[in-house]
Amino acid sequence: MDNKTILVVDDELKIRILLKDFLIREGFNVIESSDGRHALETFQSSHKSIDLVLLDVMLPEYDGWTVCREIRKLSDVPIIMLTARSDDFDEVHGFEIGADDYVKKPIRPTALVARINAFFRRMDKGNQESKVLSFDGLEIDDSSHVVKVNNKEVVLSPKEYVLLLILVESKGQTISREQLLNRVWGYDYFGGLRTVDTHINRLRIKLGEKDYLITTIRGFGYRFEG
Amino acid sequence: MDNKTILVVDDELKIRILLKDFLIREGFNVIESSDGRHALETFQSSHKSIDLVLLDVMLPEYDGWTVCREIRKLSDVPIIMLTARSDDFDEVHGFEIGADDYVKKPIRPTALVARINAFFRRMDKGNQESKVLSFDGLEIDDSSHVVKVNNKEVVLSPKEYVLLLILVESKGQTISREQLLNRVWGYDYFGGLRTVDTHINRLRIKLGEKDYLITTIRGFGYRFEG
DNA sequence: AAGTTTTGTTACAGTTTTGTCAACAATCCT
DNA sequence: AGGATTGTTGACAAAACTGTAACAAAACTT
Structure with missing residues (x-):
């Protein structure tokens, strides 16, 4: 190289x-x-x-x-x-x-x-591919920060956006709340784990009918279904 | 280790x-x-x-x-x-x-x-490989925590999942209830040994027709057949 | 500076998971 | 066979987990 x-x-x-x-x-x-x-x-x-x-x-x-x-x-x-x-x-x-x-x-x-x-x-x-991640009905354009559900734009807050991105980037893998806190909030953040739940909840609401894309893995964390 | x-x-x-x-x-x-x-x-x-x-x-x-x-x-x-x-x-x-x-x-x-x-x-x-353990009809993807029996996803509770993982990781070896208590429940757990039986039972039920993969070794413990 | 959005936290209810027990079954031993 | 030991299974209450709503603090807008 x-x-x-x-x-x-x-x-x-x-x-x-x-x-x-x-x-x-x-x-x-x-x-x-x-x-x-x-x-x-x-x-x-x-x-x-x-x-x-x-x-x-x-x-x-x-x-x-x-x-x-x-x-x-x-x-x-x-x-x-x-x-x-x-x-x-x-x-x-x-x-x-x-x-x-x-x-x-x-x-x-x-x-x-x-x-x-x-x-x-x-x-x-993928030099050719655009930076748009998309799954059935969900589109994430990372260069513009625009998220669409069924081609309708959804406005996410910064935390929500990063949270979604982290989940999507490791889709198929279960990510613990601790990991999410680390990767979304930073390694030096020491807030409660419930915070993650709340944000997942808000994210799901905004994803509307596509909320099933984020699965709860009881006892372990959350997972994005690709 | x-x-x-x-x-x-x-x-x-x-x-x-x-x-x-x-x-x-x-x-x-x-x-x-x-x-x-x-x-x-x-x-x-x-x-x-x-x-x-x-x-x-x-x-x-x-x-x-x-x-x-x-x-x-x-x-x-x-x-x-x-x-x-x-x-x-x-x-x-x-x-x-x-x-x-x-x-x-x-x-x-x-x-x-x-x-x-x-x-x-x-x-x-860097050296993280998504390790998928699989045996005839049983699949365990540790990164996503997904367990499949005959290609059908089976939802395990946390304890059940860890229990299965421990057994599979030392497949072929008989593991005593004490060892299982230590490795699944932790060194500082002081519950009864029967608890293991119950969870093995629940695990077998969820494994369905593949329940024979977990063998009882009378007087010693359990063993996963690889 | 007031109003709005975002964010962190707490509380609580509904659900699942878990530990324990006890009855029952299977196996072993003499 | 009979008794002893060990394993299985169902029931149930306690504990743990999660989703949701509510609220207050912080950040951002205007």
Whole structure:
């Protein structure tokens, strides 16, 4: 497999260096950029050879959102946003603008690399296929976050959407409440397990007649039927 | 057998004890070390059996960074650094050295354990194969928890499912009621042995015509015929 | 700042699961 | 055969699990 090239955009030299080192150690090629304007120029001049963009939100010249939007006008390259704190980040905002994923600082290198690899794996898998998952009567367009039941759009809240996505991504497998808490709410969330039930319930209501797609496996968790 | 072993390196006795107790309670094996030199020796002598290293930055003899670097020369074991200060220098330094994650003091044990678990989960996600056990007419898909008899799904209760799984995993061997109580109900369960009989009975009923797969070994226990 | 949506938690009722018992059946032993 | 031991099965109450509604806090909109 030939090496992928990643464009790293961050104004902090230290972070840039450490990301570069880590990515190179993982076998990627790295192009660096320290501000928004330069990043855009770099991308314009050589976007054919860039396979993924790591983009800090806070940048001089243009901020990360702007850079993201501009890049989107040129290309569908995967963009992963790096956010300093969770406060100043709005996930929905990020998705609307066209980012494919986001990673909160402080960055955990292995996690980041796992995420990057996941992207490339997904891309290699079906470059032709659109990112629309669909099962009998249920459609999930992951790029636009639109969910349809019998061709009618259903509006899901963020948590509901992620919950559904997690279930669908491991369809056929039973996932415990603990796992769902970890994957939807995060590994550092310590709320009660009943919370999952409630959200499953809300999700089912919104799925309407297709609610049977989410099965309860008593004593174990939930499962999406593919 | 499934237990992961964690090497805890910290010079403060209190913290070491705190971490050890917590980790052991969570089902990990723990090896301790109080200074850098000893940690390295320990790791060199038994790094085959160490699955993760918790490493304090400030240590006598060698400091945490040095220990980290040396361990990296030997192995790719995940390393989580415990840092007292939260300024960027530590993190950058850590990235360069090759640590996988950071946890800032003061440590919240539950959060730390969650992080460790997240790590292990991600790691053995790679070598996770959906194992489907199947015998004439009986199928057990452990990832989805679906059991089929003659291609027809059979719904088992949690206890029934685990019971069946235990039996199947040691097929051909006779397992005593005591062993079944231990492995299905847990080491700290003190119920009567008859309980096993009842559940075997219920299991057989649900297995229908395939009930002969579970044989009674009079005076000893039960056996699954593979 | 007020109103709306999302989210986490709790409470409770309906259902399933579970443990235990006791009667009954089968097997073993002398 | 007869008694003793062991296994099976049905009944039933206790415990556990889940779905749902209600409510309050938090986040987001306008």
